[in-house]
Amino acid sequence: MICAGIDAGSRTIKVVLLEAESLEVLAAGAMDQGVEQEALALELLERLLKGGGIERARVRAIVATGYGRKLIRVADAMITEITCQAWGVHHRVPGAQTIIEIGGQDSKLLRLSADGSVADFAMNDRCAAGTGRFLEVLAARLGVRLARLGDMAGQSRKPAIISSMCIVFAETEIIGLLASGTLPEDIVAGVQASIATRVAAMAGRNLSSPVVFTGGVAMVPGMDAALEAALGKPVTVAPQPQLTGALGAAILAARRLKGLKTPAL
Amino acid sequence: MSNPLPRITLDQWDRRYAELRDAGLREPFYGGPLRRHVEEGDRRLLKLRMDGSAAALRLWNFLLTEEDRLHRARAEGKKIVGAMKDLGTVPVMAFSLPDVVAFYPDGAWWTPCMMESGDGLLRIADGLGIDESFCPVRAMLGAFVNRAHFPIPGLLTCSVGATCDDLSAIAQRLEDLAGPILWWEMPHRRRAEPGEDAVLLPGGFTAPAGQVALVRSELGRVREALEAYAAEPLSDERLAAGIRRANRVRRLLAELRRLAFTADRCPVPALEMLIAEMLAIHFCSDRQESAEVLQELLGEVKRRVEAGAGVLPADAVRVFWVNPVADLRVMNLLEDVGGRVCGTEYMFCHALDPIPEDLPPMEALARIALADPMVGSPADRAERICADARRFGAQAVVISRIPGASHCALEGAVIKEIVAERIGLCVVEVEVPPITDAIEPTLRTRLEALVESVSQ
Numbered sequence: 001m002i003c004a005g006i007d008a009g010s011r012t013i014k015v016v017l018l019e020a021e022s023l024e025v026l027a028a029g030a031m032d033q034g035v036e037q038e039a040l041a042l043e044l045l046e047r048l049l050k051g052g053g054i055e056r057a058r059v060r061a062i063v064a065t066g067y068g069r070k071l072i073r074v075a076d077a078m079i080t081e082i083t084c085q086a087w088g089v090h091h092r093v094p095g096a097q098t099i100i101e102i103g104g105q106d107s108k109l110l111r112l113s114a115d116g117s118v119a120d121f122a123m124n125d126r127c128a129a130g131t132g133r134f135l136e137v138l139a140a141r142l143g144v145r146l147a148r149l150g151d152m153a154g155q156s157r158k159p160a161i162i163s164s165m166c167i168v169f170a171e172t173e174i175i176g177l178l179a180s181g182t183l184p185e186d187i188v189a190g191v192q193a194s195i196a197t198r199v200a201a202m203a204g205r206n207l208s209s210p211v212v213f214t215g216g217v218a219m220v221p222g223m224d225a226a227l228e229a230a231l232g233k234p235v236t237v238a239p240q241p242q243l244t245g246a247l248g249a250a251i252l253a254a255r256r257l258k259g260l261k262t263p264a265l
Numbered sequence: 266m267s268n269p270l271p272r273i274t275l276d277q278w279d280r281r282y283a284e285l286r287d288a289g290l291r292e293p294f295y296g297g298p299l300r301r302h303v304e305e306g307d308r309r310l311l312k313l314r315m316d317g318s319a320a321a322l323r324l325w326n327f328l329l330t331e332e333d334r335l336h337r338a339r340a341e342g343k344k345i346v347g348a349m350k351d352l353g354t355v356p357v358m359a360f361s362l363p364d365v366v367a368f369y370p371d372g373a374w375w376t377p378c379m380m381e382s383g384d385g386l387l388r389i390a391d392g393l394g395i396d397e398s399f400c401p402v403r404a405m406l407g408a409f410v411n412r413a414h415f416p417i418p419g420l421l422t423c424s425v426g427a428t429c430d431d432l433s434a435i436a437q438r439l440e441d442l443a444g445p446i447l448w449w450e451m452p453h454r455r456r457a458e459p460g461e462d463a464v465l466l467p468g469g470f471t472a473p474a475g476q477v478a479l480v481r482s483e484l485g486r487v488r489e490a491l492e493a494y495a496a497e498p499l500s501d502e503r504l505a506a507g508i509r510r511a512n513r514v515r516r517l518l519a520e521l522r523r524l525a526f527t528a529d530r531c532p533v534p535a536l537e538m539l540i541a542e543m544l545a546i547h548f549c550s551d552r553q554e555s556a557e558v559l560q561e562l563l564g565e566v567k568r569r570v571e572a573g574a575g576v577l578p579a580d581a582v583r584v585f586w587v588n589p590v591a592d593l594r595v596m597n598l599l600e601d602v603g604g605r606v607c608g609t610e611y612m613f614c615h616a617l618d619p620i621p622e623d624l625p626p627m628e629a630l631a632r633i634a635l636a637d638p639m640v641g642s643p644a645d646r647a648e649r650i651c652a653d654a655r656r657f658g659a660q661a662v663v664i665s666r667i668p669g670a671s672h673c674a675l676e677g678a679v680i681k682e683i684v685a686e687r688i689g690l691c692v693v694e695v696e697v698p699p700i701t702d703a704i705e706p707t708l709r710t711r712l713e714a715l716v717e718s719v720s721q
Contacts, residue, residue, distance in 0.1 A: 067706065067710075080710050080713045080714040080717055082710070082717070082718075083714060083718070117718070117721045118691070118721065119691060119718070120685055120691050120692060121691075121693065121714060122693070122694065123710075123711060204678065204682065206682075
């Protein structure tokens with residue numbers, strides 16, 4: 001039996017196909033989000049099935065998660081990304097105590113119990129200044145690809161100080177810094193530090209290790225180092241961090257198939 | 266076990282009202298179908314799901330006719346006192362005088378929500394330089410300017426000091442618009458230091474005797490102002506009688522809360538409980554009728570509890586809710602995602618405690634005023650939240666922030682940390698603006714995740 005997890009995030013859709021008994025990942029992929037979320041999710045699902053030579057009928061349970069989960073009507077259950085991230089990361093890094101997930105439009109901090117269940121969580125409010133959107137704005141302003149930001153930050157000798165709490169005003173600051181001759185590398189490092197500081201503020205005190213960093217932004221080189229500096233703790237990047245939400249959804253789909261308790265609504 | 270009694274929409278209430286009438290429903294003078302309030306501008310009702318009982322109908326009609334009641338009081342020559350900020354003390358004093366009615370003009374903060382901003386109150390406040398960086402209470406300024414919501418009170422009082430900065434700033438702006446305000450000082454409550462006498466306050470907080478004396482003295486000035494305005498002496502006997510009547514309302518609410526929060530099946534929705542609890546502070550401008558409304562609601566809840574009936578599934582997650590919401594719809598949302606409210610701290614838990622009847626009245630009022638959770642440290646407040654959450658068997662806590670309300674800036678974080686440490690419950694903070702439609706998905710995710718965290 002095969003299960004699918006669909007993570008309809010704000011910037012990308014991710015799908016993971018899982019063998020229900022062994023929890024072996026059979027296929028996984030991601031594509032850009034759009035207006036027709038369910039159609040896009042099904043397109044990605046079909047592509048993965050075809051690529052893996054798997055018949056659609058073998059997919060016995062689907063759990064949707066993420067911002068657009070309510071739009072994935074093909075799903076058997078919808079579970080929040082908070083719960084799914086916990087399951088996905090716990091599966092990949094069983095000892096994880098704290099999860100920091102930074103996605104395209106929001107950031108989250110999860111504290112896990114010993115069994116991997118969510119003990120507590122927090123999410124950013126209102127502003128995208130602590131999210132991947134900030135990096136996208138930065139990359140666009142500097143005219144570089146997102147993937148280059150890590151290298152650039154690594155070359156910084158004096159990270160710029162980004163003081164604004166708001167992404168809109170922060171962009172104005174970036175323009176001002178560029179106009180004043182600040183090196184782009186220093187601006188990139190400053191923005192990464194700014195995002196990390198905002199997430200660290202959300203974490204507050206009493207953060208338990210190991211800390212696992214996941215979500216799409218965890219793939220941006222240099223962000224893990226920025227987080228470590230802000231938290232004063234080592235940070236482990238989850239394997240395939242963009243997919244942990246979809247993986248958790250697929251695991252919860254497998255549990256449903258087995259008749260085990262899940263928090264699905 | 267029977268299926269949950271449905272919470273019904275306004276459309277369903279139209280039919281329900283006809284059924285109740287056919288069954289012989291007897292209503293007070295302010296009764297009638299809820300639909301008329303929408304026609305008068307309270308459009309948010311169209312987005313709410315409400316309890317379907319006659320008792321709830323009476324509660325909603327009582328709430329939504331307060332303006333009519335105030336205008337009628339003015340027409341009848343009654344004196345109208347506008348009490349601001351103190352949350353529950355000045356109205357007890359005002360209602361102790363004959364032909365005096367008190368209300369909270371700051372209660373207008375819910376008007377933009379109920380009227381879905383069709384009232385224009387916030388725009389007027391913007392024009393006065395009190396923009397959205399301030400607490401939604403700024404809607405009060407608009408209500409004073411357009412005079413479309415309540416008659417201008419003959420006496421305005423406002424507590425200041427260890428109270429909300431925003432409200433003080435807004436009330437100061439009001440003084441230019443509505444005439445003089447009697448400002449009375451509320452000190453920041455602290456614990457007695459060595460050498461100071463400590464006084465135990467209702468609810469369990471303590472304060473130095475000197476602080477109680479200061480508040481007593483300040484309330485003495487309020488008393489004099491009330492006497493001068495009403496041209497009647499506000500004797501200790503009158504105050505004592507007023508306290509007893511206020512306590513009747515508080516006792517009804519205490520029993521209602523006990524039943525609503527501890528019953529196996531949730532017997533009354535969070536929305537109606539929120540409105541009912543608010544009666545403790547403002548009586549909706551009619552103290553006697555408040556008691557009657559609560560009595561009927563309590564009767565309905567008792568019947569449901571005895572019958573094992575509830576408005577939500579039996580496995581709903583028990584959530585303790587901190588702070589009132591600017592958008593009432595969020596109380597529905599919690600229930601829609603599988604939660605039920607089991608315990609509340611809407612910033613005025615002191616107004617739910619009985620006022621001591623075995624003390625001189627002014628001493629009793631000073632103590633209850635100083636027991637206000639908002640005039641002490643957030644840690645004190647968190648302690649009480651922990652105690653009440655334990656008492657009601659809560660499984661999780663929601664701290665609802667109000668955008669622009671300065672007293673919430675760090676308080677939520679402090680409460681969250683203490684509650685998580687002391688009682689180990691999952692705590693989530695949410696920010697609730699007056700209209701949440703645009704952020705409903707993110708709010709829903711937070712509340713769903715909270716429910717999932719408990720259910721996992």
